[in-house]
Amino acid sequence: MTDTPAARAAQATPPNVARKIKGLSDRAIAWIFVGPTIFLLLAINIFPLIWTIRLSFTNFKANRINREPEWVGLRNYERILTDSDIWLNMQATAHFLFWTIFFQVLIGFTLAYLINKKFKGNDLWTTIIVLPMMLSPAVVGNFWKFLYQPQIGLFNYIVAFFTGKDPSSFEMLGSVDLAPWSIVIVDTWMWTPFVMLICLAGLRSIPDYIYEAAEVDRASKLRQFFTITIPMVLPFLMLAVLFRGIENFKMFDLVVQLTGGGPGSTTELTSINLKREAFEKWRTGYASAYAIILFVTVFGLASIYVKALNKVKER
Amino acid sequence: MSSFSVTEPSNRSKWFAGTLVILYALITMIPLAWIMLTGFKSPSDAISYPPKVVFEPTLEGYVNLFTTRTRQTQEYLDANPPETWYEEIVREYDMVIAGPSKFGERFLNSVIIGFGSTFLSIFLGTLAAYAFSRFKIPLADDLLFFILSTRMMPPIAVAIPIFLMYRQLGLSDTHLGMILLYTAVNISLAVWLLKGFIDEIPREYEEAALIDGYTRFQAFYKVVLPQAATGIASTAIFCLIFAWNEYAFAVLLTSGTAQTAPPFIPTIIGVGGLDWPAVAAGATIFLLPVMIFTILLRKHLLRGITFGAVRK
Numbered sequence: 169m170t171d172t173p174a175a176r177a178a179q180a181t182p183p184n185v186a187r188k189i190k191g192l193s194d195r196a197i198a199w200i201f202v203g204p205t206i207f208l209l210l211a212i213n214i215f216p217l218i219w220t221i222r223l224s225f226t227n228f229k230a231n232r233i234n235r236e237p238e239w240v241g242l243r244n245y246e247r248i249l250t251d252s253d254i255w256l257n258m259q260a261t262a263h264f265l266f267w268t269i270f271f272q273v274l275i276g277f278t279l280a281y282l283i284n285k286k287f288k289g290n291d292l293w294t295t296i297i298v299l300p301m302m303l304s305p306a307v308v309g310n311f312w313k314f315l316y317q318p319q320i321g322l323f324n325y326i327v328a329f330f331t332g333k334d335p336s337s338f339e340m341l342g343s344v345d346l347a348p349w350s351i352v353i354v355d356t357w358m359w360t361p362f363v364m365l366i367c368l369a370g371l372r373s374i375p376d377y378i379y380e381a382a383e384v385d386r387a388s389k390l391r392q393f394f395t396i397t398i399p400m401v402l403p404f405l406m407l408a409v410l411f412r413g414i415e416n417f418k419m420f421d422l423v424v425q426l427t428g429g430g431p432g433s434t435t436e437l438t439s440i441n442l443k444r445e446a447f448e449k450w451r452t453g454y455a456s457a458y459a460i461i462l463f464v465t466v467f468g469l470a471s472i473y474v475k476a477l478n479k480v481k482e483r
Numbered sequence: 484m485s486s487f488s489v490t491e492p493s494n495r496s497k498w499f500a501g502t503l504v505i506l507y508a509l510i511t512m513i514p515l516a517w518i519m520l521t522g523f524k525s526p527s528d529a530i531s532y533p534p535k536v537v538f539e540p541t542l543e544g545y546v547n548l549f550t551t552r553t554r555q556t557q558e559y560l561d562a563n564p565p566e567t568w569y570e571e572i573v574r575e576y577d578m579v580i581a582g583p584s585k586f587g588e589r590f591l592n593s594v595i596i597g598f599g600s601t602f603l604s605i606f607l608g609t610l611a612a613y614a615f616s617r618f619k620i621p622l623a624d625d626l627l628f629f630i631l632s633t634r635m636m637p638p639i640a641v642a643i644p645i646f647l648m649y650r651q652l653g654l655s656d657t658h659l660g661m662i663l664l665y666t667a668v669n670i671s672l673a674v675w676l677l678k679g680f681i682d683e684i685p686r687e688y689e690e691a692a693l694i695d696g697y698t699r700f701q702a703f704y705k706v707v708l709p710q711a712a713t714g715i716a717s718t719a720i721f722c723l724i725f726a727w728n729e730y731a732f733a734v735l736l737t738s739g740t741a742q743t744a745p746p747f748i749p750t751i752i753g754v755g756g757l758d759w760p761a762v763a764a765g766a767t768i769f770l771l772p773v774m775i776f777t778i779l780l781r782k783h784l785l786r787g788i789t790f791g792a793v794r795k
Binding site for chain 1: 503610615637643664777
C-alpha cells in the first residue's frame with residue numbers, strides 16, 4: 169500500500185463515515201424506491217389506457233382476432249354521443265348518483281351529528297354502523313336480491329308489515345318504477361357510514377372555543393349550527409361527496425348482482441352498459457371509445473369539483 | 484371536580500342522540516343478521532312465508548356449500564348407510580355426497596391472490612412512500628397525483644385492454660395475472676396512505692442513525708420500518724380487503740383456475756334454483772373475516788377510506 173496523503177486520510181476516516189460514502193446516493197435510492205411502482209403503473213394502467221385510445225379509432229372485435237381491424241376515425245365517438253340509448257344509461261347513472269349522494273349526505277351527516285353528542289358507548293355503535301361499507305359489493309348485492317324477493321323476501325315483508333300492502337304485490341327489482349330505487353336503497357345502506365365517518369371527523373375538528381365564544385355572544389344554538397357547524401364541516405362533506413361521486417360513477421358490482429341492469433335497461437348504469445358492449449357484444453373498438461368518454465367525464469367533473477373544494481377550504 | 488362547559492351536550496340530548504344512533508345501528512344490522520341466520524336454515528325454511536325468525540337450525544347450507552351431491556336409488560342408499568354427520572344430512576334428500584364443491588378452491592384463490600397482491604403492494608408502496616416522504620423527487624406532486632388518478636378509471640374500461648394484453652401474455656385466468664392487476668390497483672392507496680404515516684415519523688430519528696454510521700438502507704429498515712409498523716399493518720389490511728372484495732376484474736378476467744370467491748358465490752345453484760342457505764353460508768364465511776378486520780382497524784378506518792386525506 170502506497171503511503172500517499174490520500175491513503176492516510178482514508179485510513180484516518182472513521183469507519184462509519186466510510187460506510188456512509190460506500191452507500192448509494194440519496195438520489196439513486198429515491199429512483200430505486202419509486203421506480204418499480206411507476207413501472208407497474210405504466211405497464212398495467214397507462215399502457216392499457218394508450219392501447220384503449222388506439223382501439224377506440226378502430227372497429228376491432230376481440231372475439232375475432234384473425235380479422236384485420238379497420239381504422240374508422242372518430243366514427244365510434246360520433247355514434248356513442250348521438251346514441252339515444254346511451255343517453256338513457258347516462259340518465260340512469262345520474263339518477264343513481266344524485267339520490268345516493270343525497271340520502272347518504274342527509275343520513276350520514278345526521279348520524280355524525282348525533283354521535284358527536286358523545287353519549288356513552290358511541291365508539292362501539294360507530295364501529296357497528298361502519299360494517300356494511302367494508303363488505304364485498306358483489307356479495308352484498310347478491311344477498312339483497314334475496315331480501316328483495318317478492319313473496320319470501322324480508323324487505324318486502326317488513327314494508328308490507330308497516331304499510332298493510334300484500335308482500336307479493338310489488339317487486340323491487342322487477343318493476344320499472346321501483347328498480348332504480350332498489351339500487352339506491354342498497355347503496356345508501358352500504359355507504360352512509362362512509363359519509364358519516366368523514367362528517368364525524370369534520371365535527372370533531374371544530375375547536376370548542378369557537379362555540380364558547382358564540383355562547384358568550386349569545387348566538388342561539390340554531391344560529392351556531394348554521395354559522396359554525398355547517399361551514400366548518402362543509403369541506404369534509406364535499407370531500408365525502410367527491411369520493412362517493414367517483415365511486416358511484418364507476419358502479420358495477422353491486423348493481424350487476426342486484427338487477428343486472430334490468431328490468432329492460434332501467435338500472436343499466438354506464439359501467440354495466442360498457443361491459444355489455446365490450447364483453448357480450450364484443451364491440452371492442454366501440455367500447456374503447458365509450459370507456460375513454462367515461463374516463464374523460466369522470467376526470468373532468470372531478471377536476472372542476474376539486475377546484476370548487478379548494479375554494480371552500482380557503483375560505 | 485365537575486366543571487360547567489357550554490360545549491358539553493346535556494344529558495337529555497345525549498340520551499336522545501344515543502337512542503337514535505342505536506336504533507339506526509340495529510336496523511342497519513338486520514340484513515347482515517338475516518343472511519347469517521339464513522345460512523343455518525333448511526332450503527324450505529329459507530323461502531317460507533312469512534319469513535321465519537324461529538326455526539330449527541341445520542348445517543345443511545354449509546354442507547351443500549362445500550360438497551356436490553347426486554341422487555341415488557333406494558337400494559344404493561340402503562346398502563351404504565351414512566358414515567358421517569354430513570352424509571346423514573344429505574341422505575334426508577335421498578342423495579349422497581359425490582365430492583367437494585369448488586367453493587374451497589375459490590376461497591383459496593381469494594386467499595392466495597389477496598395475500599399475494601397485498602404483500603406486493605405493501606412492499607412496493609413502502610419503498611415509494613419512503614422516497615416521496617424523504618427525498619426531493621422532481622415533479623413529486625404530479626407523480627403522486629398520477630398515482631392517485633389511476634383509481635378514477637372505471638374497472639371495466641381498464642379491463643378491455645388488460646383482457647387483450649393478458650390473453651397475449653398468457654396471464655388470463657392465472658394467479659400471477661390477478662396478483663399483478665390487484666397490486667396495480669392497490670398501489671395508489673398504499674403509496675398515499677404510507678406516505679402519510681411515514682411523514683409523521685420525525686426525520687431526526689433517521690438523521691441520528693445516519694450520523695451513527697448507518698447507511699440509508701439500514702436507517703430505512705432498522706429505524707423507519709419499525710416506527711411505521713402500525714401504519715403498514717393497517718394499510719395492508721385495506722389492500723387485503725380491497726383484493727378480497729373485488730368483483731369486476733375477477734368476473735371478466737377469470738373463469739376457472741384463478742377465479743376468486745365473489746364471482747363464484749352468487750352462482751351456487753341448488754335443486755330448483757338458487758340454493759339460498761348455501762349462498763348465505765358462503766357469504767357468511769366470506770364476509771366474517773372482513774368484519775373482524777374492520778373492528779381491528781377501527782382507529783385507522785377514516786384514513787384508509789379517504790386515501791389519507793382525512794386523519795383523526
